[in-house]
Amino acid sequence: xxxxKPIGAxxxxxxxxxxGALPAIPVAAQEAPTWEVDTSLLYYxxxxxxxxxxxxxxxxxxxxxxxxxxxxxxxxxALTGATPNGAVPSNSVQTFxxxxxxxxxxxxxxxxxxxxxxxxxxxxxxxxxxxxLGESMRWNVGFSGSYEMDYLHLGLNTRLERDxxxxxxxxxxxxxxxxxxxxxxxxxxxxxxxxxxxxxGGEDEDEDEDEEGAGGGEPKDVIDALIGVTQVLSRxxxxxxxxxxxxxxxxxxxxxxxxxxxxxxxxxxVPGPVGSGLNLYLHELRPDTRAKQSWFAEWRYAFDRDSLxxxxxxxxxxxxxTSNTVETRYxxxxxxxxxxxxxxxxxxxxxxxxYRTVLFDxxxxxxxASADYRLADNETYTAGIKYGHRTERGEYSVRLEYYxxxxxxxxxxxxxxxxxxxxxxxxxxxxxxxxYKFSF
Amino acid sequence: MNRQRQCLLILIALGGAALGGxxxxxxxxxxLHAREDMRPNEHDAAIDDHIYFSKEAxxxxxxxxxxxxxxx
Numbered sequence: 001x002x003x004x005k006p007i008g009a010x011x012x013x014x015x016x017x018x019x020g021a022l023p024a025i026p027v028a029a030q031e032a033p034t035w036e037v038d039t040s041l042l043y044y045x046x047x048x049x050x051x052x053x054x055x056x057x058x059x060x061x062x063x064x065x066x067x068x069x070x071x072x073x074x075x076x077x078a079l080t081g082a083t084p085n086g087a088v089p090s091n092s093v094q095t096f097x098x099x100x101x102x103x104x105x106x107x108x109x110x111x112x113x114x115x116x117x118x119x120x121x122x123x124x125x126x127x128x129x130x131x132x133l134g135e136s137m138r139w140n141v142g143f144s145g146s147y148e149m150d151y152l153h154l155g156l157n158t159r160l161e162r163d164x165x166x167x168x169x170x171x172x173x174x175x176x177x178x179x180x181x182x183x184x185x186x187x188x189x190x191x192x193x194x195x196x197x198x199x200x201g202g203e204d205e206d207e208d209e210d211e212e213g214a215g216g217g218e219p220k221d222v223i224d225a226l227i228g229v230t231q232v233l234s235r236x237x238x239x240x241x242x243x244x245x246x247x248x249x250x251x252x253x254x255x256x257x258x259x260x261x262x263x264x265x266x267x268x269x270v271p272g273p274v275g276s277g278l279n280l281y282l283h284e285l286r287p288d289t290r291a292k293q294s295w296f297a298e299w300r301y302a303f304d305r306d307s308l309x310x311x312x313x314x315x316x317x318x319x320x321x322t323s324n325t326v327e328t329r330y331x332x333x334x335x336x337x338x339x340x341x342x343x344x345x346x347x348x349x350x351x352x353x354x355y356r357t358v359l360f361d362x363x364x365x366x367x368x369a370s371a372d373y374r375l376a377d378n379e380t381y382t383a384g385i386k387y388g389h390r391t392e393r394g395e396y397s398v399r400l401e402y403y404x405x406x407x408x409x410x411x412x413x414x415x416x417x418x419x420x421x422x423x424x425x426x427x428x429x430x431x432x433x434x435x436y437k438f439s440f
Numbered sequence: 441m442n443r444q445r446q447c448l449l450i451l452i453a454l455g456g457a458a459l460g461g462x463x464x465x466x467x468x469x470x471x472l473h474a475r476e477d478m479r480p481n482e483h484d485a486a487i488d489d490h491i492y493f494s495k496e497a498x499x500x501x502x503x504x505x506x507x508x509x510x511x512x
Contacts, residue, residue, distance in 0.1 A: 038483045040483065040487065042487060044491060055487075057483070057486070057487060059482075059483050073486070165464060166464050166466070166467075167467065168464050168465055224500065232465045232470075232473065234465065235465050235469050235470075235472060235473075236472055238473065238478075242501070242502060244500055244501060246500065292498075294498070294500060294501040295501075296501035296502050298502070300478055302472035302473065302475060302477075302478050306477075307475070307477045307478055311502070313498070313501040313502075315498045315500075315501060317497075319497075321497045321498070323496070323497065323498040325498065325501070331477040333477065339477070347492070347496060347498070349496060349497050349498060352497065374495060374496060374497050375497055378496075380495070380496065386484075399484070403491070403495075405495060405496075427495070429495075431491065433484075433487065435483070437483075
């Protein structure tokens with residue numbers, strides 16, 4: 001029953017989440033539960049045997065009093081499947097060496113080169129403390145951390161919110177710092193070095209490499225800053241606008257991605273290092289800094305029964321990526337206990353300056369190059385719906401989403417045989433989420 | 441004028457408009473704003489952001505991008 005009641009100002013502000021999200025507008029204080037628990041089980045699956053992910057996420061929020069609260073979020077992800085390695089299809093069988101150097105895998109003629117050895121478990125924990133500073137200010141401080149076999153993230157963040165105009169306006173500023181250590185299995189390859197067949201490839205060697213990788217990896221520092229305002233426009237609507245700036249410095253290359261080197265006329269792969277039996281595939285290389293900025297605006301409108309949220313984000317960075325994202329959700333409150341929430345999202349980005357679907361034999365190497373489809377000129381759409389039902393014990397929900405991405409190869413890539421292939425195959429994924437939340 | 445400075449000016453202008461150009465809604469008129477569906481769902485947003493972050497070159501916007509990952 002508590003879930004149906006408006007909750008207090010402290011709780012409303014506490015919904016800002018752990019990572020510095022937009023603050024909710026303060027509302028009049030009323031009865032508030034002491035504990036809030038929100039948990040969900042997520043299944044994410046891409047088509048064509050690509051990545052699938054099973055994830056469990058639990059958020060716990062504790063209200064100590066009207067002025068203070070803390071929260072924790074624990075996430076465990078188990079990922080398996082195949083992921084594009086960056087190479088392009090070919091008319092002949094292609095052989096690749098797995099990142100560990102221990103096992104080769106082959107790709108049939110015409111098939112997209114997918115590395116089938118993708119498997120990882122990710123554990124992430126974040127926490128947040130919120131404290132009122134007087135009647136109109138709130139201060140948040142939080143931490144975040146995540147661990148994967150080849151990746152460690154640790155971070156701190158803080159945010160200050162100030163209400164003005166009889167709490168119709170909330171201005172917020174925030175900052176975050178993250179330190180990541182990337183420890184690729186088999187070590188971080190030198191940029192543009194050719195893929196080699198493993199020497200020995202025995203278990204002992206793999207173990208040694210894993211041990212090396214888990215310790216001192218390639219570092220990456222990330223700094224983010226955020227400033228914004230949430231404004232009540234009327235009894236029914238509010239607008240939030242935020243500007244954020246982020247700078248990454250360190251190892252930004254994907255150690256597992258390669259590029260095909262092909263004949264500039266026929267498009268056929270060229271032979272790799274003598275005696276390797278491999279075609280020529282070069283490890284990618286990205287700049288070691290990235291600065292990005294984004295504008296975000298969200299408008300919410302309450303109908304008598306339902307509500308509508310529309311948001312827009314513009315992002316650009318010094319890698320040449322500019323993206324536009326439009327997203328909307330309509331909350332159809334069928335009854336006091338039951339709702340449906342359709343969701344649509346459209347995203348479009350330009351390619352990074354150094355994105356190359358292939359490299360051509362005989363041409364000088366660029367300063368940087370990556371064939372990662374996530375840096376290509378691409379567009380995606382997401383369509384989904386969420387069903388929720390409240391009982392006296394809590395709220396159950398089911399969410400289904402469909403995600404589809406199409407990308408374009410870099411101009412001039414489809415030479416010779418390559419014109420017959422889908423150089424950057426489309427990606428489709430389904431997302432199923434089961435949620436249960438309650439408070440007491 | 442560079443892009444960042446333009447953005448900052450736009451933000452200041454929006455902030456000023458928000459502070460001065462809107463009717464005040466009194467606390468007792470906040471019944472609709474207090475509704476649960478008028479507040480951000482941070483739990484779902486965190487899940488979505490992580491998925492999009494691992495498939496697209498953009499992240500963050502509404503807040504910080506959050507913890508990194510070696511997503512493939």
